[in-house]
Amino acid sequence: MSPKMLEVDVSKTFDGARGPVKAIERIHFSVDEDEFVSVVGPSGCGKTTLLRCIAGLATSTSGVTRLRGAPVVAPPPELAVVFQDYARSLFPWLTVRKNVMLPLRHRRDVADKGRAASEAIDAVGLSRFADHYPWQLSGGMQQRVAIARALAYQPKVLLMDEPFASVDAQTRAELEDLVLQVRGRFRMTTVLVTHDIDESVYMSDTVVVLSRPPSTVQQVLSVGLPSPRNQVTTKELPEFARLRTEIYMAITGGRAAPSSTATVTVR
Numbered sequence: 001m002s003p004k005m006l007e008v009d010v011s012k013t014f015d016g017a018r019g020p021v022k023a024i025e026r027i028h029f030s031v032d033e034d035e036f037v038s039v040v041g042p043s044g045c046g047k048t049t050l051l052r053c054i055a056g057l058a059t060s061t062s063g064v065t066r067l068r069g070a071p072v073v074a075p076p077p078e079l080a081v082v083f084q085d086y087a088r089s090l091f092p093w094l095t096v097r098k099n100v101m102l103p104l105r106h107r108r109d110v111a112d113k114g115r116a117a118s119e120a121i122d123a124v125g126l127s128r129f130a131d132h133y134p135w136q137l138s139g140g141m142q143q144r145v146a147i148a149r150a151l152a153y154q155p156k157v158l159l160m161d162e163p164f165a166s167v168d169a170q171t172r173a174e175l176e177d178l179v180l181q182v183r184g185r186f187r188m189t190t191v192l193v194t195h196d197i198d199e200s201v202y203m204s205d206t207v208v209v210l211s212r213p214p215s216t217v218q219q220v221l222s223v224g225l226p227s228p229r230n231q232v233t234t235k236e237l238p239e240f241a242r243l244r245t246e247i248y249m250a251i252t253g254g255r256a257a258p259s260s261t262a263t264v265t266v267r
C-alpha cells in the first residue's frame with residue numbers, strides 16, 4: 001500500500017518561563033492526496049503550533065510527520081504555507097510579480113518561472129496588478145498575492161494558517177471560493193487551520209476537531225457535501241447545518257447549538 005500524502009503525529013511541550021507548557025498531548029491524523037482537511041479547535045489548542053510542526057518550521061517533542069512516507073525534519077520543497085498576516089509576508093519593495101516569483105528561485109525544476117508566476121497571478125484575478133506594489137492593493141488583494149505566491153511554487157501540499165482572518169466577510173467568502181477553485185486546478189493536498197466552523201465545513205472533505213489543550217484529536221468528520229460548493233446553496237443544506245452543529249457541540253462540550261444563520265467562530 002502506498003504511503004499517505006501526510007501522516008501527522010505531533011506532540012509538543014514548550015519550555016515556558018515557569019516550567020514546561022504541554023501544548024499538544026498528541027495529534028494524529030492522515031491526509032490523502034488531493035484531500036482538503038480543515039483543523040478547528042478552541043482558542044490556544046495548538047493549531048498554529050501543529051501547522052508549524054507539519055511544515056517542518058518547528059520540531060515535535062515526540063512523534064513525526066511524514067510526507068509520502070518520508071519524515072519531515074525541515075521545510076520540504078514540495079510544501080508551501082500561507083499565513084494569516086499577509087502584510088508581513090509580502091515584500092513592500094517588490095512588485096506583485098516579483099513577490100510571486102521570489103520562492104521560485106529555489107525551484108530548478110520549474111523551467112519557465114515567469115510563466116508559472118503569470119498563471120498564478122491570473123488564477124487569483126490580479127493580472128492587471130502584476131506590476132503594482134503590495135501597498136497599492138487592498139488587504140484582500142494582498143492576501144490573493146500571498147495565495148498566488150504559494151500557487152506559483154506548485155506545491156504538492158498547501159498549508160494555510162487562518163489565511164482569511166484579516167479580511168472583511170465578503171472578501172473572505174470570495175477568497176474561500178478562490179482557494180476551492182485553484183485547489184482543483186493545481187491539484188493540491190490542503191490543510192487549513194481556522195477558527196471558523198462554517199468555513200471548515202464549507203471548504204473541506206474532512207474536518208479534524210481538536211480538544212482543549214493539551215490537545216488531542218477529538219473528532220474527525222467526513223464532509224460529504226456536493227461540489228462545487230456555493231456560499232448560499234451549500235450553506236442552506238440540512239447536512240451543512242448538521243455538521244456545523246456537531247462540530248460546535250464537540251468544541252464547546254455540548255453548549256447550546258448555534259442558530260442556522262449565524263456564522264460560528266470559536267475563540
Ligand SMILES: Nc1ncnc2c1ncn2[C@@H]1O[C@H](COP(=O)(O)OP(=O)(O)OP(=O)(O)O)[C@@H](O)[C@H]1O
Nearest residue numbers: 014015016021023042043044045046047048049050
Ligand atoms: N514559543 C512558545 N513558548 C511557550 N509556549 C508557547 C509557544 N508558542 C505557543 N505556546 C503555547 O502553546 C499553546 C498553543 O499555541 P498556538 O498558538 O499553537 O495555539 P492556537 O490554537 O493556534 O491559538 P489561537 O486559537 O489563539 O490562534 C498556547 O498555550 C501558547 O501559549
